[in-house]
Amino acid sequence: xxxxxxxxxxxxxxxxxxxxxxxxxxxxxxxxxxxxxxxxxxxxxxxxxxxxxxxxxxxxxxxxxxxxxxxxxxxxxxxxxxxxxxxxxxxxxxxxxxxxxxxxxxxxxxxxxxxxxxxxxxxxxxxxxxxxxxxxxxxxxxxxxxxxxxxxxxxxxxxxxxxxxxxxxxxxxxxxxxxxxxxxxxxxxxxxxxxxxxxxxxxxxxxxxxxxxxxxxxxxxxxxxxxxxxxxxxxxxxxxxxxxxxxxxxxxxxxxxxxxxxxxxxxxxxxxxxxxxxxxxxxxxxxxxxxxxxxxxxxxxxxxxxxxxxxxxxxxxxxxxxxxxxxxxxxxxxxxxxx
Amino acid sequence: xxxxxxxxxxxxxxxxxxxxxxxxxxxxxxxxxxxxxxxxxxxxxxxxxxxxxxxxxxxxxxxxxxxxxxxxxxxxxxxxxxxxxxxxxxxxxxxxxxxxxxxxxxxxxxxxxxxxxxxxxxxxxxxxxxxxxxxxxxxxxxxxxxxxxxxxxxxxxxxxxxxxxxxxxxxxxxxxxxxxxxxxxxxxxxxxxxxxxxxxxxxxxxxxxxxxxxxxxxxxxxxxxxxxxxxxxxxxxxxxxxxxxxxxxxxxxxxxxxxxxxxxxxxxxxxxxxxxxxxxxxxxxxxxxxxxxxxxxxxxxxxxxxxxxxxxxxxxxxxxxxxxxxxxxxxxxxxxxxx
Numbered sequence: 001x002x003x004x005x006x007x008x009x010x011x012x013x014x015x016x017x018x019x020x021x022x023x024x025x026x027x028x029x030x031x032x033x034x035x036x037x038x039x040x041x042x043x044x045x046x047x048x049x050x051x052x053x054x055x056x057x058x059x060x061x062x063x064x065x066x067x068x069x070x071x072x073x074x075x076x077x078x079x080x081x082x083x084x085x086x087x088x089x090x091x092x093x094x095x096x097x098x099x100x101x102x103x104x105x106x107x108x109x110x111x112x113x114x115x116x117x118x119x120x121x122x123x124x125x126x127x128x129x130x131x132x133x134x135x136x137x138x139x140x141x142x143x144x145x146x147x148x149x150x151x152x153x154x155x156x157x158x159x160x161x162x163x164x165x166x167x168x169x170x171x172x173x174x175x176x177x178x179x180x181x182x183x184x185x186x187x188x189x190x191x192x193x194x195x196x197x198x199x200x201x202x203x204x205x206x207x208x209x210x211x212x213x214x215x216x217x218x219x220x221x222x223x224x225x226x227x228x229x230x231x232x233x234x235x236x237x238x239x240x241x242x243x244x245x246x247x248x249x250x251x252x253x254x255x256x257x258x259x260x261x262x263x264x265x266x267x268x269x270x271x272x273x274x275x276x277x278x279x280x281x282x283x284x285x286x287x288x289x290x291x292x293x294x295x296x297x298x299x300x301x302x303x304x305x306x307x308x309x310x311x312x313x314x315x316x317x318x319x320x321x322x323x324x325x326x327x328x329x330x331x332x333x334x335x336x337x338x339x
Numbered sequence: 340x341x342x343x344x345x346x347x348x349x350x351x352x353x354x355x356x357x358x359x360x361x362x363x364x365x366x367x368x369x370x371x372x373x374x375x376x377x378x379x380x381x382x383x384x385x386x387x388x389x390x391x392x393x394x395x396x397x398x399x400x401x402x403x404x405x406x407x408x409x410x411x412x413x414x415x416x417x418x419x420x421x422x423x424x425x426x427x428x429x430x431x432x433x434x435x436x437x438x439x440x441x442x443x444x445x446x447x448x449x450x451x452x453x454x455x456x457x458x459x460x461x462x463x464x465x466x467x468x469x470x471x472x473x474x475x476x477x478x479x480x481x482x483x484x485x486x487x488x489x490x491x492x493x494x495x496x497x498x499x500x501x502x503x504x505x506x507x508x509x510x511x512x513x514x515x516x517x518x519x520x521x522x523x524x525x526x527x528x529x530x531x532x533x534x535x536x537x538x539x540x541x542x543x544x545x546x547x548x549x550x551x552x553x554x555x556x557x558x559x560x561x562x563x564x565x566x567x568x569x570x571x572x573x574x575x576x577x578x579x580x581x582x583x584x585x586x587x588x589x590x591x592x593x594x595x596x597x598x599x600x601x602x603x604x605x606x607x608x609x610x611x612x613x614x615x616x617x618x619x620x621x622x623x624x625x626x627x628x629x630x631x632x633x634x635x636x637x638x639x640x641x642x643x644x645x646x647x648x649x650x651x652x653x654x655x656x657x658x659x660x661x662x663x664x665x666x667x668x669x670x671x672x673x674x675x676x677x678x
Contacts, residue, residue: 157575200616203617209642247586298547
């Protein structure tokens with residue numbers, strides 16, 4: 001290992017994912033020489049803490065990206081579209097959490113457990129996949145390698161933190177209002193989320209799929225390097241603060257027993273199998289929140305088809321679904337000497 | 340129509356489903372001559388209201404069922420196993436909401452919109468299907484009749500009222516505790532349900548499926564009269580008070596467009612299509628609660644297979660999923676002169 005230290009920028013440093021990125025950089029002792037924090041003018045001038053030291057937040061609109069080695073972008077589509085190319089052109093390797101560049105054939109879309117080799121092709125910009133996609137492909141990859149996956153039907157149970165801090169506040173405010181016999185109000189979502197399920201994540205396409213569903217259908221093909229992978233998805237927002245859950249039905253090309261699938265997943269990087277349903281042990285968002293792993297349980301052979309499995313996959317959408325995966329990409333870049 | 344009035348018993352009259360049954364009998368003006376209410380000795384002696392008149396709750400253990408025409412059972416497995424045969428032997432036609440007799444070949448399992456003809460074979464006992472099953476088959480039936488259904492993959496988002504009143508109280512108590520910075524406690528469920536998802540409904544079988552999942556796999560075959568129907572299910576409890584939601588993926592034998600499916604479902608009895616996702620109009624538990632219909636939306640052609648549809652089905656699990664369906668069975672029995 002070299003002793004090289006990196007100047008790392010976090011763009012969107014005060015948001016739900018940006019905050020988590022700083023925490024993950026600390027926790028994993030990423031070789032940060034200098035941390036720079038960026039946000040919109042609203043937050044510029046405030047400070048964020050990094051290893052106990054206050055870092056002043058800079059205005060992303062007026063900043064000069066020169067001297068930055070790695071820029072982690074977590075400021076949403078508009079910030080990424082505007083500033084990520086600027087940061088790259090100034091010499092930084094950009095790891096972007098937005099969907100802006102994910103399907104660009106020039107941009108690697110990487111989950112380090114699945115396709116680290118794609119990093120070699122980077123041209124200064126690497127995309128971090130969608131949160132729901134990441135946790136699914138981490139669990140699907142070992143099965144795909146072993147027996148081949150033909151088709152996936154996934155239904156999601158996604159937490160409000162995927163929308164951001166304002167949505168978490170809205171859910172908590174609605175709970176407070178409800179238990180005080182007041183009418184909960186809503187602003188972030190088109191309907192009340194407390195004690196409800198919203199089958200809408202993002203705008204809808206003409207074919208009736210939502211943007212989130214479309215991401216779950218397209219991104220795994222690119223990450224797993226298999227353009228023939230057939231996927232359909234229904235993505236649903238549920239009243240959970242942190243942690244996305246997924247009911248995943250898989251059609252495999254060769255038969256795989258539940259036991260063999262469990263054994264494979266136990267050895268898979270980034271996966272933790274929690275599968276003793278008889279003891280009420282299965283993955284759940286309240287246990288996954290704050291953890292790094294992708295938790296897999298309820299693994300069983302699908303009784304409705306000859307070669308199929310059912311699984312229940314849960315992970316912290318801010319952690320592995322966003323901040324952790326981005327930092328792991330940065331670690332791989334360092335390890336592979338690509339930065 | 341005859342002017343005949345019926346002596347109707349509700350067993351489990353003080354529980355979540357029993358209470359709803361009495362409300363539905365009132366609302367639909369079922370020809371009740373006398374209403375009798377039964378519960379365990381704990382509730383015996385208390386009163387329930389029927390059309391504004393108090394009815395004293397009788398102890399089911401010491402009761403004589405003579406003179407009862409129709410007995411609606413909503414007291415759970417043990418009450419049904421013990422007392423339903425006794426009520427039938429005393430001359431009542433029993434409509435049983437528990438799972439005890441559902442798969443008994445001698446017992447019709449009926450959803451009036453789907454298989455009213457099966458009532459003709461009744462021998463004094465008719466089973467009301469599982470709540471999640473009812474709402475699904477009401478929506479699947481018109482599609483099955485038109486193009487044939489080969490396989491179904493369903494993931495559920497089930498409300499706590501399916502467990503009963505104690506579970507609703509537990510969710511509300513947990514919300515109160517959480518917003519007051521106290522630790523929520525749990526008794527009804529093995530884990531906290533507030534801001535969480537529990538992928539467990541009922542005990543687990545050796546093959547890894549839960550009892551609720553098994554019901555959703557087996558019951559539709561009997562109701563729809565198609566032993567070849569292939570179904571797999573993942574059933575999940577979510578922090579919702581009333582109303583079950585289902586993401587349903589269907590493989591059809593012949594191709595059906597989303598538009599044609601929508602048109603078929605618009606004409607289907609018991610179904611209300613809510614499908615303008617671009618205007619954020621789709622079925623949701625907070626809208627379905629207290630309503631009679633099965634709401635269907637997010638209807639789209641499945642991009643992952645040649646002949647398939649995706650749908651989102653929501654209904655009030657206490658209403659169409661239990662009490663309403665039972666009363667509709669009673670209405671059909673009267674109409675078909677089978678009581």
